Amino acid sequence: MDFSLSDEQEMLKRSANDFLEKESPMKQVREMVHDEKGYSPELWHKMAGLGWQGLMFPADYGGEGGSFLDIVILLEEMGYSLLPSPFFASVILGALSILEAGSEEQKKKYLPKVAKGDLLLTLATTELGARYEGDPAAVKVKATPHQGEFSINGTKIFVPYAHVADYLLCVTRTGDKAKANEGITTFIVDAKSPGITCTPLNTIGQDNQYEVRFENVMVSGQDILGGLDNGWPCVENVLQKATVALCAYMNGGAQRILEMSIDYAKERVQFGRTIGSFQEIQHQCADMSATLESSRLLTYEAAWKISEGVRCPMEVSAAKSWASESYMQASWRGMHIHGGVGCAVDHDMSLFYRRAKAAEVTLGDADIHREMIACELLD
Amino acid sequence: MLTTHNFEVTKEVEFTMEFEFTKEQEDFRQEVREFCQKEPWGDFAPEIETFFSPSLFKKTAEKGWLGLPFPKEYGGQGKDAVYETIFLEEVSSSGVPFGVVPYGFHNLFAHTIFECGTERQKKEYLPRILAGEMAAGQMFTEPEAGSDLASVKTTAIRKGDYYLVNGQKMFSSLFDLQYGLLMARTDPSAPLEKGISLFILDKSLPGISSIPVEVMFDLRTTQVFFDNVKIPRENLIGEENRGWDYFMRVKPYYWHKSRVIDLGGQQMFLNGLIQYVREAEGNGQPLSKNPAVRQKIAELVIDHKTARLLVYRLAWERSKGLDISACSHTIKIICDGIYLRFVNKAMQVLGLAGQLGGGASCAPLSGIIEGLYRFGALYQFIDSGGTSTAKNLVATHILGLPEFK
Numbered sequence: 190m191d192f193s194l195s196d197e198q199e200m201l202k203r204s205a206n207d208f209l210e211k212e213s214p215m216k217q218v219r220e221m222v223h224d225e226k227g228y229s230p231e232l233w234h235k236m237a238g239l240g241w242q243g244l245m246f247p248a249d250y251g252g253e254g255g256s257f258l259d260i261v262i263l264l265e266e267m268g269y270s271l272l273p274s275p276f277f278a279s280v281i282l283g284a285l286s287i288l289e290a291g292s293e294e295q296k297k298k299y300l301p302k303v304a305k306g307d308l309l310l311t312l313a314t315t316e317l318g319a320r321y322e323g324d325p326a327a328v329k330v331k332a333t334p335h336q337g338e339f340s341i342n343g344t345k346i347f348v349p350y351a352h353v354a355d356y357l358l359c360v361t362r363t364g365d366k367a368k369a370n371e372g373i374t375t376f377i378v379d380a381k382s383p384g385i386t387c388t389p390l391n392t393i394g395q396d397n398q399y400e401v402r403f404e405n406v407m408v409s410g411q412d413i414l415g416g417l418d419n420g421w422p423c424v425e426n427v428l429q430k431a432t433v434a435l436c437a438y439m440n441g442g443a444q445r446i447l448e449m450s451i452d453y454a455k456e457r458v459q460f461g462r463t464i465g466s467f468q469e470i471q472h473q474c475a476d477m478s479a480t481l482e483s484s485r486l487l488t489y490e491a492a493w494k495i496s497e498g499v500r501c502p503m504e505v506s507a508a509k510s511w512a513s514e515s516y517m518q519a520s521w522r523g524m525h526i527h528g529g530v531g532c533a534v535d536h537d538m539s540l541f542y543r544r545a546k547a548a549e550v551t552l553g554d555a556d557i558h559r560e561m562i563a564c565e566l567l568d
Numbered sequence: 569m570l571t572t573h574n575f576e577v578t579k580e581v582e583f584t585m586e587f588e589f590t591k592e593q594e595d596f597r598q599e600v601r602e603f604c605q606k607e608p609w610g611d612f613a614p615e616i617e618t619f620f621s622p623s624l625f626k627k628t629a630e631k632g633w634l635g636l637p638f639p640k641e642y643g644g645q646g647k648d649a650v651y652e653t654i655f656l657e658e659v660s661s662s663g664v665p666f667g668v669v670p671y672g673f674h675n676l677f678a679h680t681i682f683e684c685g686t687e688r689q690k691k692e693y694l695p696r697i698l699a700g701e702m703a704a705g706q707m708f709t710e711p712e713a714g715s716d717l718a719s720v721k722t723t724a725i726r727k728g729d730y731y732l733v734n735g736q737k738m739f740s741s742l743f744d745l746q747y748g749l750l751m752a753r754t755d756p757s758a759p760l761e762k763g764i765s766l767f768i769l770d771k772s773l774p775g776i777s778s779i780p781v782e783v784m785f786d787l788r789t790t791q792v793f794f795d796n797v798k799i800p801r802e803n804l805i806g807e808e809n810r811g812w813d814y815f816m817r818v819k820p821y822y823w824h825k826s827r828v829i830d831l832g833g834q835q836m837f838l839n840g841l842i843q844y845v846r847e848a849e850g851n852g853q854p855l856s857k858n859p860a861v862r863q864k865i866a867e868l869v870i871d872h873k874t875a876r877l878l879v880y881r882l883a884w885e886r887s888k889g890l891d892i893s894a895c896s897h898t899i900k901i902i903c904d905g906i907y908l909r910f911v912n913k914a915m916q917v918l919g920l921a922g923q924l925g926g927g928a929s930c931a932p933l934s935g936i937i938e939g940l941y942r943f944g945a946l947y948q949f950i951d952s953g954g955t956s957t958a959k960n961l962v963a964t965h966i967l968g969l970p971e972f973k
Contacts (some may be wrong), residue, residue: 190593190650191586192881198585258585451967466970471963472956478967479901482894486877493587507870559866566842566865567856 192486194262202262208239209270215537221273222540226353227397228274234306242280243304246288251301257430261437261492268441271540275309275350275397277438281431282349283310286358286375290415290423295377299356309353313345313401314360314424321553322347323428325421326369330403332361332376339363339376339410341384341403351399352387354380359403364418375420377412378403394547395540429505430495432552436488436512439548443481443516446523446541450474454526464526473522484508484515503565506558513549513558520545589654597654603631604662620670620742625700628659634674635698637886638682643695648887653828653879660832669741669787672826674703677749679821680766684806684814693768705742707750707769707792708815710735715953717751718760718812722794724752724767731767731804733775733797743778743790746771750799751815754808764811768803785943819952820896824886826951827903828879834872834910837940840933841865841914848932855917864913871906878902894966900958904947911937911944 194202212232221227236242245260246252260281267276284303287295287310302308319327330343341361351357357378364372378385384406390398415423451474454465464470487508494501520542524531531538553561589597607627628634636652638644645651656671678697681689696702713720722735733752740748748769755763775797781789806814845855845865855861882895914937915922924931925938948955963969 190589190880190884192884194585451969454969462972463970465963466972468956468960468963468972471967471969472959474967474969475897475901475959475962478962479898482898483874483878483902486881487874489585490587490877493585503869504873506866507873510866510870511874556863559863559870560859562866562869563856563862566869567846567862 192489198259198262201259202266204239205241205263205266206269209266209272213270213272215271218271218273219535219537219540222395224273227350228353233274236274236276237304237306240304242276242284242306243300246284246300246304250288250296251304257433257496258489258492261434261488264434264437265441265444268438269445271442271445271537271544273397275311275353277431277434278311278349278354279303279309281434282312282427283354283356283358285430286310286312286414286423286427287377289426290375290420295414299377308355309350310356310358311348311350311354312358312360312424312427313348313351314358315347316343316345321557322551323425323553324369325373325424328360328362328369328373330359330361332359332363332374332408335407337410338407341376341378341406341408343403345401345403346390346398348387348399348401350397351380351401352389352397356380357385357401358414359408360420360424366418370421370425372418373421373424374417375414375423376408377414378406378408382406382408392547394544396544396547428552429502432505432509433488433491433495435548435552436484436508437492439512439516439545440481440485440488442541442544442548443477443484443512443519446519446538446545447474447477447481449537449541450477450523450526457528470526473526477519477522480511480515480518484512487511503562506553506561506565509553510555510558510562513555516545517549589650593650593654596651597658600633600655600658601662604659604664607664620674620703620745622700624664625670625674625703627700629698629700634700635678635694638678638694638698642682642690643698649824649883650880650887652825653883656825656828657832657835657876657879660829661835662832663836668826668829669705670703671829672822673705673742673749675825676706676818676822677704677747679818680749680805680814681768683817684766684810686806688802689768689805702747703742703745704747704749704768705740705745707737707740707748709737709739711738714738715957717815717953718764720751720753720764722750722752723756724750724754724765724799726754726801726808727798729801730798731801733767733794733799735794737792737794739781739783739789740778740792741787741789743771743788743792748792751811754811758809761812763809764815765808766805766811766814767799768805769799770803773797773799785946786939820882820892823896823900823952824879824882824892827875827899828883830903830907831872831875831879833940834868834875834907837914837933837936838868838872841868841917844932845917850919861917864917868910868913871910875899875903875906894962897958897962897966900952901955901962904951904955904958908944908948911941915941 240253243252244255248254284300287299315322316327316329330345332339332341341359357380358375359378360375363374366372384404386402388400390400392398454470455463457464491501491504491508494504523538524542527538530536632645633655635644636647636655637649640646681693708717710720724731724733748771750767750769751764753763754765775795778790778792781791783789845861848855850858878899882892882899885892885895918932921932922937924935926935928935964971
């Protein structure tokens with residue numbers, strides 16, 4: 190039993206924090222909200238220079254051979270700085286899927302380029318009507334055999350960074366099976382294929398979510414990821430890992446809100462004293478801190494199990510359930526402590542308030558994860 | 569080679585983070601578990617009614633489990649705190665009626681002597697304490713010193729070779745025992761926290777009287793009066809006027825151990841509750857199919873997981889000799905909330921039947937949840953000044969917010 194990070198992980202954490210503070214200050218983060226691309230390609234390539242995109246790929250695919258735990262450490266720092274980047278879309282959702290289910294040829298084709306920062310991936314799985322990304326019954330976009338290839342038709346939503354992605358991993362319905370999680374096939378679709386239309390979605394998180402329409406988009410059987418009619422297990426696995434990565438991202442955000450709130454409470458004077466001396470404010474900060482520490486432990490435990498290759502749906506759901514409530518509560522408490530100034534568009538607090546809500550419902554909120562735990566235990 | 573910003577690191581280092589127990593620790597858990605299954609712990613029940621069972625403590629001491637984290641030279645086992653945590657989790661999840669108060673205060677006493685006592689006191693008392701032959705309840709609280717404990721008014725004024733004690737204590741625990749751990753003011757002119765000392769009190773001394781104070785949970789507490797009681801000077805623990813520092817130093821151990829005991833209990837009741845919702849019906853279907861019940865059971869499981877991670881994290885910090893103040897406060901805040909939520913939700917899941925206490929023939933889970941719900945008020949609202957006091961300390965001592973002046 191050991192709860193400490195290795196020296197190497199401590200170093201990764203520190204260097205990521207330093208790097209993001211310097212290269213992606215909050216002013217730039219806020220400006221990026223209205224940027225057409227939604228990220229800085231220059232910064233993206235600097236990150237690739239540090240080995241971040243390929244951190245957990247094996248060396249054979251241009252990676253650093255790191256573990257899932259390393260990625261979680263990095264994600265926490267990205268959440269702390271609210272780094273605007275397609276990292277989650279391309280590396281976590283996209284590249285992880287290829288690592289998980291791709292053929293040797295596919296891994297060699299895509300992963301080294303992802304690691305270099307030269308290729309962006311994203312995952313298109315959610316559709317209208319899905320309360321949760323991991324609901325296979327909501328997958329209705331059809332891929333039908335057509336002249337030796339497949340023709341994809343239908344609409345995906347909440348596809349992150351679809352507008353800049355080079356390839357979309359599109360989760361489609363190919364077979365008519367009794368079980369919702371069967372008869373699903375994932376295709377690696379060239380984003381420039383004719384028939385694809387991307388439309389930005391106006392989301393609370395202002396976080397580059399897109400609707401992607403597929404109209405007779407032709408894709409070869411060579412570009413199936415995993416196997417025909419057998420795409421769902423990979424999606425499920427990747428979403429589990431992505432959930433833990435998101436928890437880390439959320440913990441980073443909650444840490445930032447806590448620090449901002451403490452700093453502000455120390456200097457803001459009302460009623461003739463700094464507001465940080467009021468117990469109401471003190472207790473909110475103490476609660477934020479204690480809840481966040483607990484969230485970190487749950488996240489690290491799940492990440493450690495994933496790194497060890499252990500199936501851990503209970504740990505994943507416990508972590509997301511707790512992280513969702515921790516981040517949300519932090520955003521409320523932070524807003525309370527900042528008062529009016531916190532809701533100014535120019536203030537970071539307003540951005541964290543939006544992002545906390547977005548992260549809560551992404552990859553399942555606490556209710557959904559509690560139901561998953563109930564399924565494991567009671568059914 | 570992983571190139572990070574400004575750093576070059578080799579990938580050969582193994583991860584240190586590890587959420588699993590060693591083989592030795594797992595074996596130890598198994599040993600405790602088997603012992604708990606074999607022992608007729610129920611035999612102790614009548615003694616437990618007095619809330620400190622000498623024979624249970626002696627039996628535990630014989631196995632070498634009472635003084636696990638204390639050095640061998642004082643009668644301990646020299647094991648680290650992870651072993652102690654495993655032991656406590658196992659005994660309490662097996663339903664051994666150790667009790668938070670007897671074990672918690674027994675160990676608070678032991679830690680106080682070990683961490684703060686003189687060498688003579690350690691040699692004299694620790695072996696007896698760790699053999700289960702000596703224990704002491706807390707005698708800290710006063711009518712006007714509750715959450716603001718540093719304002720204790722009971723005085724202990726040094727007169728040559730004894731201290732003259734006058735005043736009164738409230739909610740003293742384990743008063744049936746011969747000894748008590750007394751907090752009193754030795755320097756009334758010093759600032760509040762600088763004039764307090766701790767004493768080993770022998771209750772057979774003349775001048776001590778008491779009346780029982782009935783409380784709504786199944787604990788026996790006492791109001792105690794001191795009228796010119798002469799405590800021998802050698803019963804002062806450690807140095808004079810350092811009592812408050814001592815108390816702050818040992819309090820985290822009590823928080824830790826009491827929460828581990830709760831954790832084990834929660835595991836047992838959770839198992840019982842899960843079995844109950846599978847079998848019981850509501851509106852013609854098993855309760856386990858009721859969405860609201862499912863949410864509650866999952867919340868209990870998540871809370872239990874969280875509390876477990878926290879207490880093992882603290883155990884690990886203790887085993888490494890790290891500063892435990894931040895984590896112990898997190899435990900105080902989070903686990904207090906978890907305890908009350910736990911018993912509250914368990915009551916809600918049981919519905920009408922939840923209000924049935926022990927002895928009621930149709931009570932689910934032998935009516936234990938009803939008693940736990942009453943006990944639930946203790947942590948969040950009362951114990952160690954309740955959660956609010958802990959939050960004050962976190963804010964001012966750990967997060968660096970200014971004191972309210």
